[in-house]
Amino acid sequence: MRRTPPRRPTMKDIARRAGVSESAVSFALNGRPGVSEATRARVRRVAEQLGWQPSTAARALSGEGAATVGLVLARPARTLGVESFFLQLVSGVQEVLAVRRLGLLLQLVEDVDAECEVHRRWWAERRVDGLLVVDPRAGDPRPALLDGLGLPAVVIGALDGPEPPGAPGSPHGVISNLWADDTGAMASLVGHLHELGHRRITHVAGLPELVHTRRRTACLRAEAVRRGLPDVTSVTTDYSDAQGAEATRRLLAGERPPTAIVYDNDVMAVAGLAVAAERGVPVPGRLSIVAWDDSVLCRSTHPALTSLTRDTAAFGRRAAELLTALLDGAPPCRVQAPTPRLARRESTGRAPA
Amino acid sequence: MRRTPPRRPTMKDIARRAGVSESAVSFALNGRPGVSEATRARVRRVAEQLGWQPSTAARALSGEGAATVGLVLARPARTLGVESFFLQLVSGVQEVLAVRRLGLLLQLVEDVDAECEVHRRWWAERRVDGLLVVDPRAGDPRPALLDGLGLPAVVIGALDGPEPPGAPGSPHGVISNLWADDTGAMASLVGHLHELGHRRITHVAGLPELVHTRRRTACLRAEAVRRGLPDVTSVTTDYSDAQGAEATRRLLAGERPPTAIVYDNDVMAVAGLAVAAERGVPVPGRLSIVAWDDSVLCRSTHPALTSLTRDTAAFGRRAAELLTALLDGAPPCRVQAPTPRLARRESTGRAPA
Numbered sequence: 001m002r003r004t005p006p007r008r009p010t011m012k013d014i015a016r017r018a019g020v021s022e023s024a025v026s027f028a029l030n031g032r033p034g035v036s037e038a039t040r041a042r043v044r045r046v047a048e049q050l051g052w053q054p055s056t057a058a059r060a061l062s063g064e065g066a067a068t069v070g071l072v073l074a075r076p077a078r079t080l081g082v083e084s085f086f087l088q089l090v091s092g093v094q095e096v097l098a099v100r101r102l103g104l105l106l107q108l109v110e111d112v113d114a115e116c117e118v119h120r121r122w123w124a125e126r127r128v129d130g131l132l133v134v135d136p137r138a139g140d141p142r143p144a145l146l147d148g149l150g151l152p153a154v155v156i157g158a159l160d161g162p163e164p165p166g167a168p169g170s171p172h173g174v175i176s177n178l179w180a181d182d183t184g185a186m187a188s189l190v191g192h193l194h195e196l197g198h199r200r201i202t203h204v205a206g207l208p209e210l211v212h213t214r215r216r217t218a219c220l221r222a223e224a225v226r227r228g229l230p231d232v233t234s235v236t237t238d239y240s241d242a243q244g245a246e247a248t249r250r251l252l253a254g255e256r257p258p259t260a261i262v263y264d265n266d267v268m269a270v271a272g273l274a275v276a277a278e279r280g281v282p283v284p285g286r287l288s289i290v291a292w293d294d295s296v297l298c299r300s301t302h303p304a305l306t307s308l309t310r311d312t313a314a315f316g317r318r319a320a321e322l323l324t325a326l327l328d329g330a331p332p333c334r335v336q337a338p339t340p341r342l343a344r345r346e347s348t349g350r351a352p353a
Numbered sequence: 354m355r356r357t358p359p360r361r362p363t364m365k366d367i368a369r370r371a372g373v374s375e376s377a378v379s380f381a382l383n384g385r386p387g388v389s390e391a392t393r394a395r396v397r398r399v400a401e402q403l404g405w406q407p408s409t410a411a412r413a414l415s416g417e418g419a420a421t422v423g424l425v426l427a428r429p430a431r432t433l434g435v436e437s438f439f440l441q442l443v444s445g446v447q448e449v450l451a452v453r454r455l456g457l458l459l460q461l462v463e464d465v466d467a468e469c470e471v472h473r474r475w476w477a478e479r480r481v482d483g484l485l486v487v488d489p490r491a492g493d494p495r496p497a498l499l500d501g502l503g504l505p506a507v508v509i510g511a512l513d514g515p516e517p518p519g520a521p522g523s524p525h526g527v528i529s530n531l532w533a534d535d536t537g538a539m540a541s542l543v544g545h546l547h548e549l550g551h552r553r554i555t556h557v558a559g560l561p562e563l564v565h566t567r568r569r570t571a572c573l574r575a576e577a578v579r580r581g582l583p584d585v586t587s588v589t590t591d592y593s594d595a596q597g598a599e600a601t602r603r604l605l606a607g608e609r610p611p612t613a614i615v616y617d618n619d620v621m622a623v624a625g626l627a628v629a630a631e632r633g634v635p636v637p638g639r640l641s642i643v644a645w646d647d648s649v650l651c652r653s654t655h656p657a658l659t660s661l662t663r664d665t666a667a668f669g670r671r672a673a674e675l676l677t678a679l680l681d682g683a684p685p686c687r688v689q690a691p692t693p694r695l696a697r698r699e700s701t702g703r704a705p706a
Contacts, residue, residue: 067478086440087439087440090459090461091461094460094461098460098462101474103460103475103480104458104459104460105456105457105458105459106443106457106459107447107451108443108444108447120404121454122456123361124361124404124405124406126361127456240649241649241652241653242649245653270650270653271653273655274653274657277655278655296593296594296620296624297623299594300594300623300624300627301623301627301654302630
């Protein structure tokens, strides 16, 4: 005996159950601004409870779309396994895709040329309806490529170009952008260290070709000039613990070692802390350490690491919402994510006399 | 001004350019008889020049498969971002899939019931040709489900059942299994600690429902009996640093704290090391620490952590190879991966007197 299938829930049902207006439901489910994060979360929860299915699923079932979103990670494999950032990002992305029954097609490649090839192939094979693009870089070929193919995409991270990165006038017809203010975050970080009396600060940066590496480095230089700190520099690495440790060894062995080091990710900061311990350099007594990305790693070391922290899963959710909005036909837009904030822990203190 | 996106080349385009009929193109590209070898060669050349690719949807409809492999991770999101194991596994899987132009469809879910739902849906929607299944658990419903659906899969990790797990007689028609000898690895580890004089050993295990947790725990108990060590126990956790730290605090505050702790992953071991430092317990002077999975984390701490190490990317490659063999029609099989070996670093030493 089969029961009659239940009526398909509508946006009206969701609005009634969530106690909000229908347009709020539409905004929330389509990733548009105009509703609070709390409302957005409640609407999504109710939509899931009711088993609501958007038109994308219908389109997929009728063969009109792939009901799949693509993500290519172009990083050397050796540096990926330790990047907690990506799995956290993916877990946020999934939350949004799951409600819409969109799959996530993942591919790891060695470099951006290989990534472009994957994009072209996925397009030709109709494998994906849209893409998430990470690690924007200087002269990035991907936005123009995807726009040319008419493949909707959300670029995660500030694009190369004029400051501020959220300036109006999206150059691409089907590309949205979710960016965070790395410049502002770096300025607040230098301010914190300067207040503690630090004048010799080194920034152990990530891959030099990435836009956010360049922005952070440029901001550090500008802040150093503004504050009259001549001994402030950046060195670049591949984000691996090995290069983070090597840079730290070199810095600590120098004639005038820094009194504070800012690392562009958590793994390098942990490696740097281990080098300091191995050399008998007390942290924060003689050396202050800051990690750019926060993770469980930063809270698991002793001393616990002062870090720039943000909700990476929320960042992933927002990116996925922008992409589903594009798939629903919304015009592309640029949205600023919350600026990472400094979590002060035990690894930063007053500069040594 | 938006350009019109380029149109994907069709069989009609190829026919026009090659000067043959559309059905000749179809015969040629689908490897059917009915066209001369010369025509077949010309059609293929033109198809390549035009960048033609069979669409995934078309392939799926013609029964040729989705050219996609699925992987569902059923772990609480909060514990995933820190599991370097999974991204390393995926990077190995990708290496093999890329050569075959197979995509990897990834989904994160909260539990195994949700995973089964995803499997059923992917099957119903013809989204995947086969699956990789991780984290085998006691009474695992997935092998029977997938076998019932006729969906080829490789289970990564020892299945529940008689020892040794590689015993002949695969119970399922389309399921292969790649397993590692956790029992042997645990025995060698207990041997190492016993040789160093440790008699009070605690195993801070992972999720209790996973088969490998049970095997490790059972082996630890058997080894303790065999060696006459009454103070050897296991406690279970969710693999998170938080629960690893909490277990360590509880153990160190006990009346007869262990002199050695074995953690079921790297993140908990790092958290345990931080708790020891915070309590002023010297490692390895008063406490030896071993991590089950090796990663950059274990080499980044001070002291560096003694770990059970294996080539996780190679493990992923092997699993993907077993799956592509199944997709090619090979019979299912069970294959043993190399047993993890102990990398002795600075966190293990002689038991305190």
